[in-house]
Amino acid sequence: MRSFHHRRTSCRACDGERLMPFLNLGRQPLANAFLESPDEFAREAFYPLEVYFCENCSLVQLLDVVDPDVLFRDYIYVTGTSETMATHNAAYAHTVRDLLNLMSSDLVVEVASNDGSLLRQFQKLGVRTLGVEPARNLAAVARAGGIETVDHFFSSDTARAVRESHGAAKAVIANNVLAHVDDTRDFLCGARHLLASDGLLVFEVPYVAELLDRLEYDTIYHEHLCYFSVMALRKLCESAGLSIMRIDRVPVHGGSLRVYAGLQPTHAAAVASFIDVEGEMGLHSPLRYRKFAADVEKSRLLLRKMVCGLRTQGRTVAAYGAPAKGNTLLNYCGIDASIISYTVDRNERKVGLYTPGMHIPVRPVSVLEESQPDDVLILAWNFAGEIMKQQAGYRAQGGRFITPVPEPVVH
Ligand SMILES: [Zn+2]
Structure with a gap:
């Protein structure tokens, strides 16, 4: 039988072998592998979920890699639907155009271009665009909407082919994708090869400092193979022949870095300032990561104690949201359908399914007010404020919300 998983033995950035495991979240199912019926429960696949720190280059990473064909070829998350996203994308396209003085002959390539919603904004500005999107269903949606898209994973081979067919790119954009790639250096080498000499690679990655500070374990x-610091990124970019020209902190996906890299000979001065701050935070030291792991374990014990205590008192507990991260939390804390009877989600595609591993049924949001559970654990905690506001009716009848991280709090 074909294996869908392999384990690396060396760092994906520097090939170093001094890799310290510091947080073991146990064997877990894929966070987006929701199940359609109880018949599937017994056939579920589990993979190790353990996080390592490279003592040579400081990159925080998973070594267990699930086949990207399993993870990304049919993807249900479509970005183009919300108006907020469209406004965000329009502003983003303007920023990049102004920064690079893009002209109509210039090419913008987006990696993991999804349904083409960001490239559409560039198209409106009159530049040439090309999407590279491995999810065939999304690539087809983009093409149908008039955005030229190839359905490949991005690599140095793909980059060579694109450069040959379309010429060099003035901008290569890669939001929320580098962390998903197993061969990080090959990806960056590909981007460098595709860039015009005055072009820029603009990419967004989760910032490890935020993960640590906010205990966003x-x-x-499994989809997120890396958690980057600037100290790790600097070495990685150097090894791919890229220099970092600018870094912005952006408040997406729990806190990310937006990095602009090009072919200039040296990094911008801001890079050293970032690294100084990271040094003070101890991001180069195994100690900081061990402390994080101890805090995560403490947080798990507190959450379990709280929700199990509520059940012992005879209270009913439900959850709000069925995000991927909720599944890491539920599986790691061992909170299953005997504790949380159901979760609710606004995404119709998830309603009627069961959460991976813990098998909690996903129901429509309207169920919350109909059945009025005593407590609701917010799994989509990044939207907690908005959710609590929307559910004023549930609260008015005495319902309570709980946010789980960094430690459980009743609202
Ligand atoms: Zn390394």
Whole structure:
């Protein structure tokens, strides 16, 4: 039988072998592998979910790699639907155009271009665009909407082929994708090869400092292979022949870095300032990661104690949201359908399914007010404020919300 998983033995950035495991979240199912019926429960696949720190280059990473064909070829998350996203994308396209003085002959390539919603904004500005999107269903949606898209994974081979067919790119954009790639250096080498000499690679990655500070351990799942610091990124970019020209902190996906890299000979001065701050935070030291792991374990014990205590008192507990991160949290804390009877989600595609591993049924949001559970654990905690506001009716009848990280709090 074909194996869908392999384990690396060396760092994906520097090939170093001094890799310290510091957080073991146990064997877990894929965070987005929701199940359609109880018949599937017994056939579920589990993979190790353990996080390592490279003592040579400081990159925080998973070594267990699930086949990207399993993870990304049919993807249900489509970005183009919300108006907020469209506004965000329009502003993003303007920023990049102004920064690079893009002209109509210039090419913008987006890696993991999804349904083409960001490239559409570039198209409106009159530049040439090309999407590279491995999810065939999304690539087809993009093409149908008039955005030229190839359905490949991005690599140095793909980059060579694109450069040959379309010429060099003035901008290569890669939001929320580098962390998903097993061969990080090959990806960056490909981007460098595709860039015009005055072009820029603009990419967004989760920032490890935020993961540590806010104890966002539930954002760790098999799709996210790396959690970057600037100190790790600097070495990685150097090894791919890229220099970092600018870094912005952006508040997406629990806190990310937006990095601009090009072919200039040296890094911008801001890079050293970032690394100084990271040094003070101890991001180069195994100690900081061990402390994080101890805090995560403490947080798990507190959450279990709280929800199990509520059940012992005879209270009913439900959850809000069925995000991927909720599944890391539920599986790691061992909170199953005997504790949480159901979760609710606004995404119709998830309603009627069961959460991976813990098998909690996903129901429509309207169920919350109909059945009025005593407590609701917010799994989509990044939207907690918005959710509590929307569910004023549930609260008015005495319902309570709980946010789980960094430690459980009743609202
Ligand atoms: Zn390394």
